[in-house]
Amino acid sequence: xxxxxxxxxxxxxxxxxxxxxxxxxxxxxxxxxxxxxxxxxxxxxxxxxxxxxxxxxxxxxxxxxxxxxxxxxxxxxxxxxxxxxxxxxxxxxxxxxxxxxxxxxxxx
Amino acid sequence: xxxxxxxxxxxxxxxxxxxxxxxxxxxxxxxxxxxxxxxxxxxxxxxxxxxxxxxxxxxxxxxxxxxxxxxxxxxxxxxxxxxxxxxxxxxxxxxxxxxxxxxxxxxx
DNA sequence: ACTTACCGTAAGTGAAGACTCACCAAGCAG
DNA sequence: CTGCTTGGTGAGTCTTCACTTACGGTAAGT
Numbered sequence: 421x422x423x424x425x426x427x428x429x430x431x432x433x434x435x436x437x438x439x440x441x442x443x444x445x446x447x448x449x450x451x452x453x454x455x456x457x458x459x460x461x462x463x464x465x466x467x468x469x470x471x472x473x474x475x476x477x478x479x480x481x482x483x484x485x486x487x488x489x490x491x492x493x494x495x496x497x498x499x500x501x502x503x504x505x506x507x508x509x510x511x512x513x514x515x516x517x518x519x520x521x522x523x524x525x526x527x528x
Numbered sequence: 529x530x531x532x533x534x535x536x537x538x539x540x541x542x543x544x545x546x547x548x549x550x551x552x553x554x555x556x557x558x559x560x561x562x563x564x565x566x567x568x569x570x571x572x573x574x575x576x577x578x579x580x581x582x583x584x585x586x587x588x589x590x591x592x593x594x595x596x597x598x599x600x601x602x603x604x605x606x607x608x609x610x611x612x613x614x615x616x617x618x619x620x621x622x623x624x625x626x627x628x629x630x631x632x633x634x635x636x
Numbered sequence: 637a638c639t640t641a642c643c644g645t646a647a648g649t650g651a652a653g654a655c656t657c658a659c660c661a662a663g664c665a666g
Numbered sequence: 667c668t669g670c671t672t673g674g675t676g677a678g679t680c681t682t683c684a685c686t687t688a689c690g691g692t693a694a695g696t
Binding site for chain 3: 426452
């Protein structure tokens, strides 16, 4: 989850969830150099969020379903553990219909 | 969402979702100084995740339901936008992988 | 009023990391 | 083989940020 902390890395990852891309392709779509893209990819691969496939001299990167599943699990664990007291509130956003906002009581 | 990037800040936030705390109380429960806690709280308040309440000379901080709802909305938006192609996979955990599970480790 | 407790802010330090350029390895075409 | 393309790695720079100490400002107790 720390791997998605960087905005550029999130954008790269998002692109790769749609279709696989080579490093050079990614580098042209971002205002950073190719080595920088490579380093971001390395982080994402180490985090288990990407898979690499070799196509001649090129490397095709794509999102890894397994890593994504783990990511979702960890996000939901955080949601369950950290936000127990706000589960109801988080379920129906107050900006939407029927804002039954009821701040839970906390005792000192 | 960037406000929860720091582990210490996540821990502080998690504590405040359970019950409100004064700055000094928080400082005793973490291996950092009181000003450091104050700075973390500032970030969380600026992010709209915390509310402040004055009690004499003390400041009681607590999680903000509205901010939490927005956070959850943004997380779910990311999930929907970025991971469309993996919705099914993310729904059920990766017990085992497809036959395409073969580590291409031919690098020298 | 003085004293003590609680807290925010300013200034400075140190580590983490995102980025660049330069170099080198691997694959394909001639 | 040479030449071109693709891409990973190392070294170095620079920015960001979490942290500290020092200080100022407000509230409650005496």
